[in-house]
Amino acid sequence: MSSSPNKPAPVPPAQQGFVFLPLIAGWLIPGAGHFLLRKWGRGALLAVSILCMFAIGLAMQGKLYANAHDILEILGLLGDLGSGLLYVVGRAMGLGADWVQLTVADWGTRFIVVAGLLNIIAAVDAHNIRTGRKS
Amino acid sequence: MFSPSHFTAVLLFGLFASTVFGITQRETPQRMFRYGLYCFSLFVGSAIVLSWVMYLIAR
Numbered sequence: 001m002s003s004s005p006n007k008p009a010p011v012p013p014a015q016q017g018f019v020f021l022p023l024i025a026g027w028l029i030p031g032a033g034h035f036l037l038r039k040w041g042r043g044a045l046l047a048v049s050i051l052c053m054f055a056i057g058l059a060m061q062g063k064l065y066a067n068a069h070d071i072l073e074i075l076g077l078l079g080d081l082g083s084g085l086l087y088v089v090g091r092a093m094g095l096g097a098d099w100v101q102l103t104v105a106d107w108g109t110r111f112i113v114v115a116g117l118l119n120i121i122a123a124v125d126a127h128n129i130r131t132g133r134k135s
Numbered sequence: 136m137f138s139p140s141h142f143t144a145v146l147l148f149g150l151f152a153s154t155v156f157g158i159t160q161r162e163t164p165q166r167m168f169r170y171g172l173y174c175f176s177l178f179v180g181s182a183i184v185l186s187w188v189m190y191l192i193a194r
Contacts, residue, residue, distance in 0.1 A: 042158050049151040056147060059137035104138050111148065118155040125159040135162055 022130045026123030028084040033126025046122045053115035054086050062108025064096035076109070082116025142182075149178030 026033025031047025034040075058064075064087065065077040080087050090096055100106050128134040139147065157171025 045154055046158055049154040053148075053151040056137060060139075060144075061136055104136075104144075107141075107144050111144075114148070114152065118152060121159050122155055 019130060020127065022126035023123050026126040027082070027119065030084070030086070030119050030122065033123050034129070037126060037129050039126075039129065050083070050115050050119050050122065051086070053111050053118065054083055054090075057108040057111030057115060058090065058095050060108025060111065061097045061100075061102065061105040062110070062112045063098070063100050063105070064090050064112060066091065076113055079113035079116045082118075082120040083112070084119060086119075087116065145179060145182045149175045149182075153178065 022033035022036050024033075025036055029047075030050035031043040031045075034043030034046060063076075065073055065080045068074045068077050083090075096112070097105055097108075100109055125134065153171045153175035156174045157167040157169075161167045161170045
């Protein structure tokens with residue numbers, strides 16, 4: 001006996017629940033949005049890439065922005081906040097340099113900011129998968 | 136303190152950024168890999184070309 005053609009298709013478990021959960025989880029923890037959607041490989045690669053970029057930035061004595069005194073610092077702070085809990089933990093542990101005195105430390109600061117921006121891209125990608133815009 | 140050369144920093148930056156770009160901007164694994172490779176080559180290639188341009192300007 002076949003099912004009725006008007007019966008809606010069953011919703012996969014990954015598509016259930018709060019629609020913004022993958023976006024928020026992906027922002028807080030790199031790759032978590034994709035893990036929630038059971039995209040294990042993509043999530044692992046995104047998590048490794050973003051975590052490594054953030055960690056290498058700190059290892060290069062990069063600066064974690066804490067103030068918003070001028071437009072450049074505001075932009076840097078916004079980029080850093082894209083890392084979610086990584087930024088919060090880094091600030092809480094006192095990681096990152098207070099002053100950038102070396103060229104390598106300047107590159108490290110860029111690594112940290114770009115890690116945050118890449119994390120935002122990854123979280124939005126998880127949201128697109130959740131809403132069905134992307135497979 | 137981790138203190139890479141400028142070129143090593145470019146390679147690391149390009150590797151991680153290309154991985155994220157490839158995964159997020161394409162749908163299938165094969166196209167993700169190809170787009171990631173394309174982005175990586177653009178990152179590294181443009182860094183090399185700009186380095187030569189700056190070297191020639193500075194002479």
